[in-house]
Amino acid sequence: MIRRGSTLDRALLLKFMQRTYQDLFPNEDFSHLEQTVKQYFSSDTPLWWVEEEGEQGSRGAGEQGNNKKFLSSTPHPHPCIACLWVGNAIDQVQGNRHAHIFILYVVPEHRRRGIGTALMRYVENWAIQRGDRQIGLQVFQSNKPALNLYNQLGYQTQSLWMVKFLSAEK
Template identity: 80%
Template sequence: MIRRGSTLERSLLLKFMHRTYQDLFPNEDFSHLEQTVKQYFSSDTPLWWVEEEGEQGAGSREQGAGSRGQGVGSRINNSIPNAQFPIPNSQFPIACLWVGNAIDQVHGNRHAHIFILYVVPEHRRRGIGTALMRYVEDWAIQRGDRQIGLQVFQSNKPALNLYNQLGYQTQSLWMVKFLSAEK
């Protein structure tokens, strides 16, 4: 089931963000993510959780922004290990989606921007990510958005494959150059 999260779930969102980045960069420190959540997480930036049907959550159950997002829980089970997260399995979501707002720099229109889409590894390749993406697309269409933006690491091949399969296209490249303070 997809459940709308609340701003009271800040710490759970932060745990999911840490796990997301630790999956990609296991030797890095992500203590700075707390500042990201403090700065951007609000009632204006919706958060959705995927939980097994029948679980009790802190928010209300969504009946779907459209028909494409329903029934996710029927294809998943609850086998996430407790090792990193002290929340009982029966209460721990298996996926999350956090969305904010952005402004298209070409046309000036507000649009949805995906901050995070994360499915715990034990539940990947079961259609959950695809269902969440379709869910957010329906949500964005209903609120009048004409596009959805996201940022994905070039090294995250599974995510790139998912987004390409769903019709997402590269519009711009975010380039970085690491600088040394030493001369």
């Protein structure tokens, strides 16, 4: 079940973001993500959740019991198993606004079941309806499952984001 999030979901979004990056970089501290959410999360940057239905989803909000693999949001009765957060970007070549995916995360126990694909199709339809002509995203080269998903859905590399790490020492 997909539901639209709201700015009341700020804390849950932060948990999902931290879990996303901890999965990829387990030895890093991601406390700075709170500032990212504070700066960019608003009613203009839509958020969607996939909620678990059935036996596990019948527990009350916030009740994790012995099963802590699901994250739940206080105002909603079903634990969240995936999220998609979208912002806005400007195509620097043609100047058109388009959707930019900040985060797509599926709880590991629910991966390879079509949830990520369904969320991507959902956001593509949403973007088409609002008049966007493209969707952008950033993915780490080491995240092979995500790269495979995006390639299968027809996403192509348009540019490369390059970094050079600088030493603070002089």
